[in-house]
Amino acid sequence: MHYSPAPLHIPDGFLTLAVSILCWIFTAITLSVAISRSNKSLGERQVPLMGIMAAFIFAAQMINFPVAGGTSGHLLGGALAAITLGPWAGMLVMTAVIAVQALLFQDGGLLVMGANILNMGLITAVIGYGLYRGVPARNRTLKLAVAGIAAWLSVMAGALFTSLQLWLSGTSQLQVVIPAMLGVHALIGVGEALITVAALTFILQTRPDLLGENSASAKGSRGWVVAGGLISLAVVLLSPFASTDPDGLERVAGDLGFLNKGVSAPYQFMPDYVLPVLTQGYIATVLAGLIGLVVVGAIIVLLGKGLRAKS
Amino acid sequence: MHFDAFDRYHETDSFIHRLDPRVKVVVTVAFILSNALLPDGAWIASGLAWLVLLFANISSRLGITFTLKRSFVALPFALVAITVLFSVTGEPLASLRFLIWDLTITDVGILRFVSILIRSWLSVQMAILLVATARFPDIIHALEHLRVPSILTTIIAFLYRYLFVLGDEVFRLMRARESRSAALAVSGTRSGRSAVWQAKVAGHMAGQLFLRSYERSDRVYNAMLARGYAGHLETINPHELRRRDYVTVALALLAMLFLQLVGRL
Numbered sequence: 001m002h003y004s005p006a007p008l009h010i011p012d013g014f015l016t017l018a019v020s021i022l023c024w025i026f027t028a029i030t031l032s033v034a035i036s037r038s039n040k041s042l043g044e045r046q047v048p049l050m051g052i053m054a055a056f057i058f059a060a061q062m063i064n065f066p067v068a069g070g071t072s073g074h075l076l077g078g079a080l081a082a083i084t085l086g087p088w089a090g091m092l093v094m095t096a097v098i099a100v101q102a103l104l105f106q107d108g109g110l111l112v113m114g115a116n117i118l119n120m121g122l123i124t125a126v127i128g129y130g131l132y133r134g135v136p137a138r139n140r141t142l143k144l145a146v147a148g149i150a151a152w153l154s155v156m157a158g159a160l161f162t163s164l165q166l167w168l169s170g171t172s173q174l175q176v177v178i179p180a181m182l183g184v185h186a187l188i189g190v191g192e193a194l195i196t197v198a199a200l201t202f203i204l205q206t207r208p209d210l211l212g213e214n215s216a217s218a219k220g221s222r223g224w225v226v227a228g229g230l231i232s233l234a235v236v237l238l239s240p241f242a243s244t245d246p247d248g249l250e251r252v253a254g255d256l257g258f259l260n261k262g263v264s265a266p267y268q269f270m271p272d273y274v275l276p277v278l279t280q281g282y283i284a285t286v287l288a289g290l291i292g293l294v295v296v297g298a299i300i301v302l303l304g305k306g307l308r309a310k311s
Numbered sequence: 312m313h314f315d316a317f318d319r320y321h322e323t324d325s326f327i328h329r330l331d332p333r334v335k336v337v338v339t340v341a342f343i344l345s346n347a348l349l350p351d352g353a354w355i356a357s358g359l360a361w362l363v364l365l366f367a368n369i370s371s372r373l374g375i376t377f378t379l380k381r382s383f384v385a386l387p388f389a390l391v392a393i394t395v396l397f398s399v400t401g402e403p404l405a406s407l408r409f410l411i412w413d414l415t416i417t418d419v420g421i422l423r424f425v426s427i428l429i430r431s432w433l434s435v436q437m438a439i440l441l442v443a444t445a446r447f448p449d450i451i452h453a454l455e456h457l458r459v460p461s462i463l464t465t466i467i468a469f470l471y472r473y474l475f476v477l478g479d480e481v482f483r484l485m486r487a488r489e490s491r492s493a494a495l496a497v498s499g500t501r502s503g504r505s506a507v508w509q510a511k512v513a514g515h516m517a518g519q520l521f522l523r524s525y526e527r528s529d530r531v532y533n534a535m536l537a538r539g540y541a542g543h544l545e546t547i548n549p550h551e552l553r554r555r556d557y558v559t560v561a562l563a564l565l566a567m568l569f570l571q572l573v574g575r576l
Contacts, residue, residue: 011388012438013431017347035460044542047462048535049528051469052477056524058470059477060517063484065509075517084521096466104319104447104471106384106438109431111343166391171427176394191510198514199521207522 008076008120008158008185009101012109016169023165024114030122031095034088041088050089054096057081060199065191075195076188078124078158079132079151083200084211087129087224094121119161123231124154130228140204144197150228151196155189156182157235160242178242312475312482319442325372331556332445332453338563339441343434345567349574351426356574360433363566367437371444378436378443392427396420447471452546461543468544473531480523484516 015023038046057077064074077097082090095117102108108116131150135143159181166172204211327335342363349356368375396416406415442450448468455464532540 009388011431012343012434013346013427013429014388014392017344020347031463032460035462038462045532047465047542048469048532049525051466052473052524052528052531054466054470055473055477056521058474059481059524060520062478062481063513063516063520065506065513075513080517092463092466095463096470099463099467100470100474103438103450104317104442106435106442109343109434110340110438111347111434170423171392171395173394173397176397177391181391194507194510195514195517198511199518202515202518203521206518207525210522210525
């Protein structure tokens with residue numbers, strides 16, 4: 001069976017335990033919300049639908065098309081899944097796809113699966129769905145153009161997050177990994193955008209009801225638009241900054257406590273510690289991450305409440 | 312396409328094959344966790360971990376080099392770790408110039424690079440052994456027992472169950488594309504058109520596949536209702552933990568603990 005590994009799937013061993021666990025916590029929290037939302041809003045009928053849609057994403061990744069230099073591009077599908085199925089269902093579908101890729105094909109590790117789901121399933125869904133829902137449905141051309149931009153950005157966001165996780169793990173150097181990953185994925189993202197737009201055009205022409213205002217994908221609140229917009233903005237602002245001034249990003253990370261000894265921190269857990277998990281650097285990383293999580297979560301909850309009160 | 316076209320299971324009768332799938336999942340994750348916890352440059356502990364792996368290979372009766380032969384899937388990813396060779400700390404060993412960067416290879420960088428590769432290489436082999444000795448539906452069932460939310464395991468089970476059906480669908484679409492001279496461009500010939508046009512064709516195929524899958528899911532659901540589907544999947548394989556399962560888990564965890572001690576002393 002032909003199966004080509006994608007460059008965003010991090011294998012086991014490339015992330016430190018602290019980074020893996022942090023990503024797992026974030027992923028688990030988001031997924032538990034997705035599951036409780038899905039259980040509430042979906043009938044028994046929707047679970048087989050989501051399973052077959054997961055198989056669809058998996059199969060759609062096999063459709064390749066030639067790009068320059070003998071390489072071929074194919075779909076990643078995070079944005080497409082979220083736009084067609086709705087954000088929560090899209091996240092669950094992508095999680096299943098990534099889990100099977102890791103378990104069955106060893107494309108992506110098991111311990112680092114939390115990071116892979118975060119990069120390819122959760123962020124892509126928020127950006128894809130948030131931006132797509134942000135434009136009014138009347139203007140179809142605009143809507144499709146935004147879907148394309150969202151698909152491109154979702155790939156870039158995945159690449160950016162992967163690079164940052166590798167850097168925080170001390171596996172890659174920031175000044176090399178960021179330009180390399182973002183450069184490669186700027187091209188892959190164009191393919192993703194073209195396929196996503198063409199697929200949506202086709203669906204809109206043949207079964208417009210599936211993407212209409214009464215479909216499952218239309219039942220999102222304005223919170224998604226805000227979240228998608230904010231994350232996209234963060235990616236857009238952070239990517240050029242990280243590419244042109246990696247030292248600046250390192251300094252910011254140092255100030256925030258992610259890297260308490262500059263770039264040398266991740267390299268210094270040599271055997272003279274008894275339990276490196278408990279050394280200051282790890283605790284600082286995890287704590288800083290957790291505080292960040294709480295702050296982001298609080299902002300999202302407050303925004304959601306504010307928007308609900310208004311509407 | 313046969314339903315098990317994607318399966319990585321190798322049918323034999325061995326001690327590992329007979330273990331409960333939960334045990335295999337837990338031991339695999341523990342092994343990967345243990346590798347992640349080993350400090351850089353813990354060569355003896357890594358060597359012992361490799362011996363554990365070889366022992367598992369032998370007791371699975373798949374041959375001592377079984378996982379080795381399949382273990383190079385994660386290798387392309389090593390590219391991103393190459394940059395760690397040029398770590399800022401440590402003694403410089405050699406320097407070279409690549410495009411715009413002046414790069415200096417250091418001893419700490421090499422130590423870390425090799426450690427990452429070994430960690431990754433050992434971990435991926437245990438994961439390969441897991442799917443070679445446990446049927447995938449059994450692994451899904453084990454995940455359910457290990458408290459993975461049932462909506463996720465059900466989606467994964469459906470994904471696995473229908474992947475080969477949609478795989479056939481993809482091959483039909485690709486055959487149709489080739490027969491209508493939209494084949495992938497071969498250098499030197501005039502087959503195909505621009506990359507943008509190719510991407511558009513691929514996108515239309517993805518859209519077509521989406522609609523076929525969507526409509527198929529309705530038929531699947533109705534067929535399942537007719538066969539008594541009540542919201543969750545049943546299995547005929549009894550999963551019960553026996554004494555050898557408990558003993559294996561205990562021994563495996565002790566071995567990991569020993570590896571950690573060796574790696575840190």
